Amino acid sequence: MSGARADAADASDADASAPVVPAPWLPRGLADAVAAAGERLARLGVRAGERVVLDTPTRARWAVLPYLLAADRLGAASLVADAGWTVRERDAVLADTAPHHVVGTDGGAATGPGGPRTPGVFLLPTTSGSTGGPAVLARDRRSWRLGFDALGALPGPVLVPGPPSSTLYLFGALHALHHGLGLDTRGRLDPADLPDGGTVHVVPAQLGALLDDRERRPGGPVPRVVVCGGAHVAPAVRERCARLLPGTTLLEYYGSAEHSLIATRRDDGPLRAVEDVRLTVRDGLLWVDSPQSVLGRFGAGVLHPSGPGPTTVGDRAELTADGGLIVLGRAAATVSTGGTLVAAEEVEQVLRAVPGVTDVVVAGTPHATLGMLVTAVVEARDGGPDRRALRAAARDGLSPAKRPRRWLLTRALPRLGSGQPARAEIAGGLRDGTLDAVPLGEPE
Template sequence: WTGRERDAVLADTAPHHVVGTDGRAATADGGARTPGLFLLPTTSGSTGVPTVLARDRRSWRIGFDILGALPGPVLVPGPPSSTLYLFGALHALHHGLGLVTRGRLDPTDLPDGGSVHLVPAQLSALLDERERRPGGPAPRVVVCGGAHVAPGMRERVARLLPGTTLLEYYGSAEHSLIATRRDDGPLRPVEDVHLTVRDDVLWVDSPQSVHGRFIRGALLPAGPGPTTVGDRAELTDDGGLTVLGRAATTISSGGTLVAAEEVEQVLRGVAGVGDVVVAGTPHASLGMVVTAVVEARDGVPDRRALRAAARAGLSPA
């Protein structure tokens, strides 16, 4: 966090005590407490400062049981300041599994026959390493969250890690687990989560939802019923879910609306791609042209492979 972000979070949470990383504690003029809350996750706000949410233990325990026990030991290669890695670590402890934590992913740390929690960029790095050096330890389950896993990456998992189950989940800080997918199956809502789509926007009614948000030391409760984080989505006739990204990341190019996240998902599946950011850049006739900035791993990815993936996985726009 920047100083501005930290000050904003402390103003909204109004804590009784602040303990710095240097071990020094300061007493603050804390506001009213709400019993039962154990975690205040933050999300990026549209004003440029984090939004402080309020979660109780029960809401996460529901998710622990929905995800179920995994083969142990479980590797969590990321900082617990991220709720994705914190969830993975507490999930393992909840089910009595052996837990290994690391600050970053090292393929030599992979638990042979166990499980690992990853984000798609880490999964891509793992698959690149497996292509360069076949063999070595392989987890029985890869749990992947934080962003959509492109079909091309799922194909690489099946090819390079044939004995590994890919368990992908879609969720949010506000709703925790919303839907899961195993290997190449459809993305489906988890138990007791009810989804509706209104004007192409996904609304979620879930017992895992946060209690509300903190503003200036006071809890602003979330109202009853479904809420949304603004994700665009489609529901299939058989109950499957397709997430299309946030409306705010839509690029208007030549009269066609292009979801930036859909382009990112396709290009992330190309070997050698560390990560991708897609945005619109000005164009004389199209208004905006869809532009991908590719972070390379081990040199520049093959441009022909990038273009082939785009042609195969995306519309001409």
């Protein structure tokens, strides 16, 4: 960050009402779009402290960005609606938010139930809903400014290839603007769009697709930095990234909608907490005490503040003697089989490295004697993975109790708008037999 920008950041941190990205930092075209969006929101009666739900067509999701920045300038809080929500999920989110306005970037607008205003809130992020329904959170500007600085300046231009309804991608876009970098937003990842010498934000499934493309078609643009969040990157994938993109730094981060940026890892280094974030482990669960944490949760239009001190989202973890962090996955994504607790993400990391695997989700399916069978639902490419290779990877990387006993193959895992697998939907499909998957082998 330049000296002038650092001074401006200090000033804006001192003034909690300052926009999350000051107007002088915006490129001309975006600044004009923000001004136009602000005029429309003002005509609709949007005022400071009000809550605004922003709808945008699937074909033009990033049209929401000027509206979000304009609402912030008016002192209103924005919730970016996810086009992938079911009717039930959307209704539940709107009931919790009780917005004063629902504004479509394509021209539609409606008033909402409103209720008490909530000054000081700039964003209403929702939890991913990967293991349940989305929850509505409240975030102030300072919490993300701290995250922007914790991640640090990255080389530009910056490609953000995913929907702004996901805080992972929205954070990447606002981080680029905060640091004065060129920004390219897309609805999905196309390796041809990679910024040569710049930065790209991805989730692990996108990283795998990017590496597959590089293996099939060597050459093309090479980013200097790949930022990967949303799930853990297996060591074998990190090794593959170093081999196929030798001049590229892989910057992995661990975070949550509730705590924002928690820990980072560069290439093969350890995962470590970012500055001013304090971590403890109690009964196997990670507790986070961070100045980046959300203000609280909304229910029926009322903000229920988070208490002071550490909070947890239910991730299982270990802290190493040298200060490193090992995240074992969400407790809700743990399979109890034969008296052993199996972390789904640990198994998934091993299987994602098998050639032909696009992604994998591990869940439990009922078994008469074991309680649950460790079940791997494998998303495949290029005709599918070799079953023997999957079993060999499980034997080499997992203890016997953690190895999948049931294997299913699918062409496409159900996904959230962020690109992350929809675990709750997959688990439900396994329970009721509606998951679009075929057996890769019979249960053992």
